[in-house]
Amino acid sequence: MVTIAFINQKGGVAKTTSAVExxxxxxxxxxxxxxxxxxxxxxxxxxxxxxxxxxxxxxLKDVFSKEAEIIDVVQRSAEGPDVVPNNILMSNADRMFVGVNSMTLLRNAIRPVAGSYDVCIIDSPPTLGMINWNVLIAADYAVVPVNANALSIQGLRALSETVAEVREEANPGLRILGLLITRYNPRTKLGREALPDLEMIATRYLDTIVFQSKIRQSVAVEDAQANRMSTASSRRSKIASDYDALFGEIVSELRKKGGSI
Ligand SMILES: Nc1ncnc2c1ncn2[C@@H]1O[C@H](COP(=O)(O)OP(=O)(O)OP(=O)(O)O)[C@@H](O)[C@H]1O
Ligand SMILES: [Mg+2]
Incomplete structure (x- = not known):
């Protein structure tokens, strides 16, 4: 099983959307x-x-508190993936789960199901607290959705420091698979100007690439989500083809890195 986390402490950059797609x-x-x-x-x-x-x-809270295992909480979704649900009760995780092994709870919880799945996709909250330490320690790869703007770029520094710490302390194999530009509008100068900065940050500080596939701004994604599905299952749209292209690129990057996917 290959585990891919969609992560960025910046809010609203399309982590959830991209993870689901x-x-x-x-x-x-x-x-x-x-x-x-x-x-x-x-x-x-x-x-x-x-x-x-x-x-x-x-x-997931029951898994973190060791009252249940992943197989006890997982539910089959109409679209296909099995889902470990979350809810607001986990929002004070930083205080609920403290102690020596609190950073490896997720990694240890998914180990028993590794033989039952080919791929595990993790959606993560817009913080750099204990949940995201758990996510980064459990993951083989991180995909980092970003918007092509100055504030989004500014936030990458804190993320890169956290990734470096996690590598050093607990998960030396963690790699950033790529930066993913979301909500992209090729018609704006600002958007186009942010691209070289993102390329530079990716190579110099994050040892990764910017995915060729960029996800355009489009209302079709909110339409699909209002109907509680991904664009893969709804009426064809530009954004569905953007995510199709990204999917192909992710699979080929994983294969290049020797992943069995
Ligand atoms: N390419 C896009 N075009 C238009 N709207 C989008 C696009 N991608 C995501 N959105 C919308 O932007 C909002 C934020 O996206 P999403 O929830 O995926 O971000 P997030 O990074 O997971 O946010 P959070 O940090 O709160 O978890 C959602 O309403 C989503 O439908
Ligand atoms: Mg989200």
């Missing part, structure tokens, strides 16, 4: 796909048609 395409291509919603906002849970607040529903 890619996970749904893995599932459609026949890969046994596990999605882990590590964000207490539970947007991934919601898009996959699961009610985050259903009474008695077990969630």
């Amino acid at each position: 890619i996970a749904s395409r893995f599932a459609r291509s026949g890969k046994r796909t596990l999605c882990i919603d590590a964000d207490p906002q539970a947007n991934m849970t919601y898009i996959y048609g699961i009610n985050p607040d259903r009474e008695g529903q077990r969630s």
Whole structure:
């Protein structure tokens, strides 16, 4: 199983959207796909048609508190992937889960299901707290969605420092698969001007690439999400082809790196 986290502490850069779009395409291509919603906002849970607040529903919090295993909480979504739901109860994770092994809870929890899935896609919250340490320690690869603007670029420094610390302390194999430009508008000068900066940061500081496939700004994605699905399952749109191209690129990057996908 290869584990890919969609991560950036900057909010609203399309982490959830991209995680869902890619996970749904893995599932459609026949890969046994596990999605882990590590964000207490539970947007991934919601898009996959699961009610985050259903009474008695077990969630990632029960896994972190060792009251359940992944196989006890996982639910099959209509689109294909199995989903570990989250909900708002996990939002004070930083205080709930403290102690010596608190940073490896997720890695240890997914180990027993590694033989049952080909790919695990993790959606993560817009923070750099204990949840995202867990995510980065559990992941083989990180995909970093960014917007092509100054504030988004500024946030990459903190992320790169965290990735470096995680590598040093707990997960030396962690690699950033690529920076993913989302909500891209090729018609704006600002957007185009941000590209060389992003390329430079990717190569110099993050030892990675900027994916060739950029995701354009489009309302089709919000339409699909309002119907609780990815663009892979809705009416064809520009954004669906952008994510198709990205999916191809992710698979080829994984194969280049020797992944069995
Ligand atoms: N390419 C796009 N074009 C237009 N809207 C988009 C695009 N990608 C994402 N969105 C919309 O932007 C909003 C934020 O996207 P999303 O929730 O995926 O970001 P996020 O990084 O997961 O946010 P958070 O940090 O809160 O978890 C959503 O309403 C989503 O539908
Ligand atoms: Mg999100």
